[in-house]
Amino acid sequence: MNARTLAAAAAAAAIVASSAAAAPKNVILMVADGWGYNSIQAANFWTGAAAQSFQNFPVHFAMSTFSASGHGYDPARAWVGNTYNTDYLKTGATDSASAITAMLTGVKNYDGILNISVDGQPLTTFAQMYKAAGRAAGAVSTVQWSHATPAGTYAHNRRDNYAEIALEGIASDMDVIFGAGNPDFDNNGQPASMNPRYVGGAEAWSKLKNNEYPGLTHIQTRSEFLSLIVGNPTGRYIGTIQSYSTANQSRSGYSATDLPGTVPLNGGIPSLAEMTLAALNVLDNNPNGLFLLVEGGAIDWANHGNQIARAIEETIDFNRAVDAVINWVEANSSWDDTLVIVTGDHECGMLTGPGKSLNLVNNGPGVLPGYEYHHGSHTNTLVPLFAKGSGSELFAQYATGLDPVRGPYIDNTDIFRVMSGATGVVPEPGSVVALAAGLVSFGALVSRRRS
Numbered sequence: 001m002n003a004r005t006l007a008a009a010a011a012a013a014a015i016v017a018s019s020a021a022a023a024p025k026n027v028i029l030m031v032a033d034g035w036g037y038n039s040i041q042a043a044n045f046w047t048g049a050a051a052q053s054f055q056n057f058p059v060h061f062a063m064s065t066f067s068a069s070g071h072g073y074d075p076a077r078a079w080v081g082n083t084y085n086t087d088y089l090k091t092g093a094t095d096s097a098s099a100i101t102a103m104l105t106g107v108k109n110y111d112g113i114l115n116i117s118v119d120g121q122p123l124t125t126f127a128q129m130y131k132a133a134g135r136a137a138g139a140v141s142t143v144q145w146s147h148a149t150p151a152g153t154y155a156h157n158r159r160d161n162y163a164e165i166a167l168e169g170i171a172s173d174m175d176v177i178f179g180a181g182n183p184d185f186d187n188n189g190q191p192a193s194m195n196p197r198y199v200g201g202a203e204a205w206s207k208l209k210n211n212e213y214p215g216l217t218h219i220q221t222r223s224e225f226l227s228l229i230v231g232n233p234t235g236r237y238i239g240t241i242q243s244y245s246t247a248n249q250s251r252s253g254y255s256a257t258d259l260p261g262t263v264p265l266n267g268g269i270p271s272l273a274e275m276t277l278a279a280l281n282v283l284d285n286n287p288n289g290l291f292l293l294v295e296g297g298a299i300d301w302a303n304h305g306n307q308i309a310r311a312i313e314e315t316i317d318f319n320r321a322v323d324a325v326i327n328w329v330e331a332n333s334s335w336d337d338t339l340v341i342v343t344g345d346h347e348c349g350m351l352t353g354p355g356k357s358l359n360l361v362n363n364g365p366g367v368l369p370g371y372e373y374h375h376g377s378h379t380n381t382l383v384p385l386f387a388k389g390s391g392s393e394l395f396a397q398y399a400t401g402l403d404p405v406r407g408p409y410i411d412n413t414d415i416f417r418v419m420s421g422a423t424g425v426v427p428e429p430g431s432v433v434a435l436a437a438g439l440v441s442f443g444a445l446v447s448r449r450r451s
Contacts, residue, residue, distance in 0.1 A: 023423045024390035025289030026338040027130075028325055029103070029415070032318045033096060033149055034300025034348030036383050041360045041369065042308065042351070043315040046260060048365030054322050054342040059387040061399050062406035063414075065346045066380055067098035068118050069111040073380055075403040082405060083356040084381070086374045090350060093378035096300070097159035099345035099412060100152030104293075106416035114148065114165070115156045126416060127153035127291055129425045131173050136286035138176030140275045142247040142317065143297030144198040145169065145179030145240065149345060153177075153293050166200035170213060170238065176279040176292075178239035182220065185242045187250040189266035194244050208238060225270040228278035234285055239278070241269050248317075249298035249310050258309040259368065260316070272296060272317050273324040280328050289337075289423075294321055303349030306373040311349075335389045339422050341415060344383040350374035358405065382406050385415075391422020 032039065040052065064073040070092035077088045094102075095111040102108055105115060105123040115123045127137040139150040146166040148159045154172040155165045162181075169177050181198030183205060185191060196205040208218040219225060219239045228237070241247060243266055253263040270278070276294050283290035296318030302311035322342055329338045353360045354370050361370025382403060387395055395418050399408035419425075 024337050024339045026284075026333055027126075027289075027291045027419050027423060028294065028338065028340045029292070029419070030294045030296075030318075030322055030325065030340070030342045031100070031103070031149055032296040032299050032315065032342075032344045033143075034303045034346065034378070035296070035315065035318070035344035036347035036351065036381055038351040038353070038360055038371070039299060039303070039311060039315050039344075039347075040384070042371065043312050043319060045360060045362045045369040046312050046365065046367075047316065052319050052322065053326055054386045054388075057340075057342070057386040057388040057392075059385075059392045059395050061385050061395055062382040062403055062409035063343060063385045064382055064401065064409055064411045065094050065099055065102075065344075066092055066108075067094040067102070067111050068108040069098065070094060070380065073382070073401075075401065078381070078403065079405050082358050084350070084352050084358070084374075086350050086352075086356055089379045089381050090375050090377075092380045094346050094380075095159070095378060096148035096345050097152070100149045102412040103345070103415040104152055106413045106420070108413060112159050114152055114159055122156045125153055126419055126425070127174065127293065129420075130289075130291040130423075133288070133425050134286075135288045136175045136283040136290040137292070138174060138279045138283050138290070139178070139293040139295070140176070140272070140279050141179040141295040141297045142249075142272050142314070143179060143245065143295070143301070144181030145177050145238070146181060146198050146200075147179065147297060149295045149297060150177065150179055150293065163197045163201045163204075166198060167204060170200060170204060170208070170216065174236070175286075176237050176239075176282050178225075178237075178241070178275045178279060179297075180241050180243050180246055182240045182242050182244060185244055187243060187245050188252055189243045189269055192244070198244075199240060208240070222268050222270045222274070225274055225278045229274065229281050231281075232285065233282050235282075237282060239275065241275075243269055246298040246301060247272070249301045249307075249314055254305075254307060254310065258307075260309045260312045262309065265313075272321040276321045277324055277328065280325075280332075284332065294325070296321065300348045303351065303373075304376055306349055306376065308368060308371060308373075311351075329389070337390065339387070339389040339391045339419065341385065341387045341392075341419070343385040343415070345412070347379045347381045347383055348375075348377065350379045350381075382409055385410065387418075391418060394418045394421050
């Protein structure tokens with residue numbers, strides 16, 4: 001077992017012994033799927049923003065994201081001077097299922113698998129730990145709510161078993177699950193008849209629409225989401241926005257010459273910020289505190305297609321959700337009570353400046369920056385992490401990696417350790433055993449690839 005694995009195992013033990021006496025009530029993890037340093041730059045240059053509010057958070061580190069299916073991250077091989085070594089970085093990348101498992105359980109597992117360790121043990125997620133501690137938990141996304149990242153809060157399955165995962169979500173004790181996947185609408189938000197697999201199949205969808213699950217309310221329209229932002233809504237909610245694949249990225253009419261906003265956004269679809277505020281207003285009824293995962297899921301989809309215009313649109317939507325969370329903290333809670341983490345699960349598209357350079361070229365507001373895509377899938381580049389609030393200072397103790405360009409970096413498993421250490425949530429004994437087993441197995445298997 002290497003030094004990093006030993007340190008992780010020690011941190012897991014420390015979680016069990018931690019106290020919640022001075023812990024924040026609320027933890028909000030905001031994940032921009034398929035996003036990296038240059039995704040932030042692209043949106044900032046397009047809008048003319050000097051920086052996003054989260055870029056001014058007091059804690060900022062780079063973060064490695066590889067899974068147990070990969071080969072780790074080698075800083076010496078990631079760069080050629082100040083340019084990206086794209087050949088190396090296009091290998092060993094994680095997928096979203098293993099990435100969210102690492103963030104919510106502290107365990108590296110194989111790609112395509114949600115919350116099951118490399119030796120087949122189910123892992124208790126941070127959201128489930130929060131619920132077991134008598135607190136509230138939810139997940140919000142701009143892609144299907146049974147997709148890998150939002151489902152990472154509650155599911156134990158292969159990521160492509162969408163109907164089974166949706167049924168797990170319905171049967172879970174999650175207080176809020178919001179996202180796309182509505183089979184009564186197409187990707188343009190127009191009435192259609194689509195495969196109901198993302199919502200558990202035809203029978204489950206019928207029961208959801210007719211509110212036949214006891215104690216569970218289903219919503220669809222933007223006005224229904226907006227109604228949850230006001231007042232004092234109680235109970236459990238699943239919200240399936242009226243679009244099939246994504247809120248907006250998958251709408252038709254895309255052209256490689258598009259600028260952001262060329263094709264109007266889908267009407268009647270709540271923004272990520274609106275869904276986030278609705279979720280927070282439900283969850284904050286629990287006096288013990290809340291955990292919320294917020295995913296800007298379709299940044300990844302745009303970058304898979306090398307769609308710079310739609311990637312910028314989706315990044316702007318995510319940025320607005322972060323601003324909404326910051327405003328919520330300052331109006332309804334405090335930074336002493338709340339920990340906010342903003343990061344990505346992996347980079348996608350190998351987005352660089354011209355000539356594989358570190359930075360995009362700023363051509364001014366309303367003009368696309370100078371950029372290049374070098375890949376159509378995930379990459380093994382470091383992604384940024386920003387944090388603010390009680391417990392955010394704990395990230396510094398995990399910044400044990402050193403990258404020649406990005407500087408000190410953490411690993412995505414350290415998110416779980418910081419969240420757990422900050423809140424004093426004690427994992428169930430079986431979860432601790434699985435965590436230790438997963439870490440030991442990872443130490444032995446990190447160089448292997450799943451066949």
